[in-house]
Amino acid sequence: MNTILNCLVQQHDWRILPFALLVSVFSLLIALCLFDRARNVARRSRRVYLIAVPLVAGLGVWSTHFIAMKAYDIGVPARYDVSETAASLAVVIVAFYVAMHLALADVGRMGRLVAALTCGLGVAAMHFLGMSGLRLSGAILSWNAPLVVVAVIGGMLLVSGVALLPWRVGAKRVIVATILAALGVCWLHFVAMSAVVITPTPGVILPVAAAAETTLTLWIGASVGLLAIIAAFLTGMVWWSRHSALGQLREAIEAMPDGLGFYDADDRLAIWNRRYTEINPEVTAALKVGVTFREVLMAGINAGLYPAALGRESAWIAERMANRRRPSGAMEQQIGGRWLRVQDRKTAEGGTVTVCSDISDMKRDAQALAEARDAADAANRAKSQFLANMSHEIRTPLNGVIGVAQALARTDLNEQQHEMLELIHSSSRTLQTLLSDILDLARVESGRLELGDEPFDLTRAVEEAGQLYAAAARDKGLQFFVEVAPEARIWMHGDAVRLKQILTNLVSNAVKFTASGFVSLTVDAGPQGLRFVVQDTGIGFDAETRDRLFSRFEQADGDITRRFGGSGLGLAISRELAAMMGGGLGCESEPGGGAAFILTLPLRPAEAPAPTPTLVASEDSVFVETTRRLRILVADDHPTNRRVVELILDQAAVDLVSVEDGAEAVEACRAAPFDLVLMDMQMPVMDGLTATREIRLHEIAMGMPRTPVVMLTANALPEHIAAGTEAGADRHLAKPFSVEALLAMVQELTTDAPQAAERAA
Known part of the structure; x- marks a missing residue:
């Protein structure tokens, strides 16, 4: 060292x-x-x-x-x-x-x-x-x-x-x-x-x-x-x-579409851009280097800019300053007739960057959008109500046509009369199918169509769907067969009614558009799920028209409607139903070479239920085997509907009492007991739902046994069925109904019920 x-x-x-x-x-x-x-x-x-x-x-x-x-x-x-x-x-x-x-x-x-x-x-x-x-x-x-x-x-x-x-x-x-x-x-x-x-x-x-x-x-x-x-x-x-960067930064700040103000650690204004003054023109005179944020707020209050601060200026300023010290995202603030979004962000040195955005246009657009949404919802509700009303109004006379025709078919007719009656039946079924398609389409569009999820026998469902048009195929001289592969003979979870709707639609089209040859419905199952194929040797179609087949109100050729009839809704609804079931519907064809429609669905096996004895009876067996007369109350405001029920039941051991509204139905049930009540849902004075509730309250109050009530109505939507069940109805039978369906329901609900006279005693 x-x-x-x-x-x-x-x-x-x-x-x-x-x-x-x-x-x-x-x-x-x-x-x-x-x-x-x-x-x-x-x-x-x-x-x-x-x-x-x-x-x-x-x-x-x-x-x-x-x-x-x-x-x-x-x-x-x-x-x-x-x-x-x-x-x-x-x-x-x-x-x-x-x-x-x-x-x-x-x-x-x-x-x-x-x-x-x-x-x-x-x-x-x-x-x-x-x-x-x-x-x-x-x-x-x-x-x-x-x-x-x-x-x-x-x-x-x-x-x-x-x-x-x-x-x-x-x-x-x-x-x-x-x-x-x-x-x-x-x-x-x-x-x-x-x-x-x-x-x-x-x-x-x-x-x-x-x-x-x-x-x-x-x-x-x-x-x-x-x-x-x-x-x-x-x-x-x-x-x-640095000077150039600061100049560029200054230019960028000036070019911002939002107002920006920078306040130092003492909350004094240091920098602001032109947009900041444009958004706050009333406080422009107060904006100068060194002015505090509180002073800017006071200038705004003195100018009457903040409606929320009227009458509570000190408290409002305290709340605003507290929010500024603890910035937690953007806040919206009304200033005069304008809306601003204000964001405060702290810097590392304790300063505050305040960004103001004019969102008045956005607020107006949001309000207009909300009003449009409300208008659309109202229109959708009006459309649904219109469809429900139209369904009711169309089903009511259609029920009269079908009911009277079915009652007439049970009388002695000559061959010419039978032919005319069959034409009435055919036209009525066409109208009923078209009405169901329109309602289904409306429910799919509104998202209100719900699928069932219950176990059913797949083989039986397929065979029932196919056999509906077996006779029509034979009448045209077509070979018709239904084949279910052994691996597809199972029970599965799903909506059997909607599956049969798709299959009958496909089979109906195949029979309709095939003049000679065959129509087949085959089903097989594999690892990818179930595969249903409906094949025919009919007129076919080219690739350009394939996609149009599944569009609403479209068919392969405009002349087809005149030659074969149909609305063009069936395939569109079928594809929608297939998608809702988790599957798909496609087709293969060529002009003059027939067509093959392929439905694929996921495989959801279910356990087969234990077998139960099944009662098979003829249309009139319920009335032939009994020695007593049944008392049935019919409540319907439409005379044609009452007459249809009378014509169907007039040959049976039934005493019918007919009333025109729910109030008369309640009075009739209070006056004397009945074995069954057939109740319409829409009636003047008192509707069917209210009348059913009153009948149930009367039974409870008097300690009387429960009288079966059937909602015999043209209101056929799922919400109508749910409303009837909630009111106390036992069954729901939609108009137009068949003779067989009405007689079977009467048999089911009156077989084990004590006679009305015995209950009265």
């Missing part, structure tokens, strides 16, 4: 050393600042920094070394070899260049440590290579090896400390890194200089070379000058870059 202190105090001119230290600190500070900036720019913008940082650092350290050498008193004449001196400068610049690349590679702390050690080794190499270029007159230079080791290791440790600093941009880090790097350079230089051993050698005499000394001085001066020029240039470039 004494050797080092003696070297510093006795062998160095302290008038020159401060300048060397200043050059070292200045160059390293500039280099580290530029390096931090290089870390924060895009890779393509780093090229100028990759050149400037090694050049500034290298020139600074090299100049520090030789300025310090100028302050060193060797005691003998000396000069420097130009080539080795220049090589020392190149070595340190290359070392800093390599180290910078390593540091910017973002390889972690170990990579930064390697970069720091590279800098230290470069400085050491520069020092010893520069010293090797030193030529002494009358002496030779040698080294104290232990001190050399101490110099190198100490310098490396100090420089390595730079890599251990937190890897973040900041003035404190740059200052600490500069101090550590400068200490490392100074330690390496001055400890290494204390390791120099000068041995007099009279025989080694150098020629006088004053020019060499002057050259070195010029080199040092040029280096320091170049260093100053580079530093000034880079400082100017940084200032210009």
